[in-house]
Amino acid sequence: MEDGNKTRWYLTAAICTTTRCILAMKFSRAESSRSAVQAIDMIVRDKGLWTDAVGTLTPWSMSGTPELIVTDAGSGFTDFDTRAAATDLGINIIAGPAGMPEFRGTMERMFGTLASSFISRFTGRTFSNTVVKGDYDSDARAALTSEELSEALVRWVVDVYHRRPHAGLGGETPLNCWNRLVEKYGVAPMPCLERRRMALGTRMKYTVTKKGISILGIRYHSEALAHWFMHARKTEVRVRWYSDDLGAIAVELDGRWVEIPSVLACYRGRCAQTWLMAEREIRASRAAEAKVGEEIIAKTMNHIVAMNGNAMTRQKLFVPDYSAERLQSLNEKMLIGFEIEDSPRDPIVPSGDDGLGMDLPTGHPRSARSSAAGTDSTEEAAAYGLPNPDDDWSIEDK
Structure with a gap:
């Protein structure tokens, strides 16, 4: 029954x-x-x-x-x-x-x-x-x-x-x-885990935006995905999504599968069932808030696992429906109006002055403004994993 x-x-x-x-x-x-x-x-x-x-x-x-x-x-x-x-x-x-x-x-x-x-x-x-x-x-x-x-x-x-x-x-x-x-x-x-994700994960297609890929309200992004997006003509990619670990997805970029992590670390090692229960609890208790931060999400999921962990594990013998069609339905209906606030730390790629794309480093001398502020372009590039502007480089080999 x-x-x-x-x-x-x-x-x-x-x-x-x-x-x-x-x-x-x-x-x-x-x-x-x-x-x-x-x-x-x-x-x-x-x-x-x-x-x-x-x-x-x-x-x-x-x-x-x-x-x-x-x-x-x-x-x-x-x-x-x-x-x-x-x-x-x-x-x-x-x-x-x-x-x-x-x-x-x-x-x-x-x-x-x-x-x-x-x-x-x-x-x-x-x-x-x-x-x-x-x-x-x-x-x-x-x-x-x-x-x-x-x-x-x-x-x-x-x-x-x-x-x-x-x-x-x-x-x-x-x-x-x-x-x-x-x-x-x-x-x-x-x-x-990476091989299980590729072999056993739900197979679907998603469109990459400048914010990365969003599945069930969870945003996935990385430097590799950002650089690919800058030069891609078609932004729809094949994705492997594994319900037992929401900490990353596998994405095919130019014929090569790449592991793209979640922007928030609190999803690593968490299963979809835990996140969907946490989402319902957060929505019910914080309906008036426009955005929810990482700390709240992490605490809610930890509470659910501690309170109901054994019951959820027993339910793992039952086959949940995480087909591509149901994930699309959850994205469209269940998470309407529910926005997750990204942590202000560790941005994926710095934006340009106009808020679009990014400023590529060049071999020109640093501006007087950056020198006056004491900003080292080499240190700035290292912070975001970008090429050293003093090095000879090209798009092809980077």
Whole structure:
């Protein structure tokens, strides 16, 4: 149940066929490429944050980059975004024949164990067919909330399934099998944050302005983006936006992908869910203010994480909709009239005297005004990361 209404959830899961360890679980309202991509994201990451949130007695450290992922023929796995995400991480992905579950026997058997050993303990369960269901009224008996289901499932997988002797492993537990083989052979390392952002982030296009790129009210800018904007004929660029870290985005500039940080440092390491909750709280409490500063944003997000961190982590088992279409909708509707005040420190690029563009340094002597004020053009260039005006340089090599 969710908000008092009965709902049906679909589970996307991944299992290691060698050790029988569960590597990913994601709940979604319907099969989609988002659930498949986020399941891949969970495969390659350490899952300690989920176990900490629900208080398991056993670690869930199984992670790494697999060589091959075999899926069913569902639309979520055959979608271009899913296959592109796996390929970008260096993972081969293939789909088994449709209508032949025996080709995915390990995963199908795990779902059977999940149904008989876990789901059967709760009221409101569904059945594989109407003959098995009989006159059991699943809708009338549904009582478990989605958050309770996710917490119970993590506890069962980590503390029960992984620690129980498995017939397919000759009586060894999946946990012991994983630890033994990792100690003997090792495991392919997890991809870094930058690579996950590129491979798993939402793919969209944005227009660059003199203020940079703004997504969900967060402004992203850098010296590299400013210099590109000065000479660009077309200002629309391809972007990768990763919901688990709002501290930067990946932008394609002249065929090369560049990491562009957020102007405000308080977004680094923060997920989209935390920021959207903070935005609602700030809007409600400071409706009369035209702009909100970095300190207020940082304190609000820290408060939300401290107060509701475990609950938000448990919700990470559910697939949020951060598609390009929804992000566009949030930009247009949710953040209307909500402006974030940039810190007066560390400007990206100094403006020209007319407020437009920037004054490029030249080899001419400093003006009398700058000399009288004691301003060193070399120091000024260094402060903004600009070329030394006393050096020979050109646009091409800078």
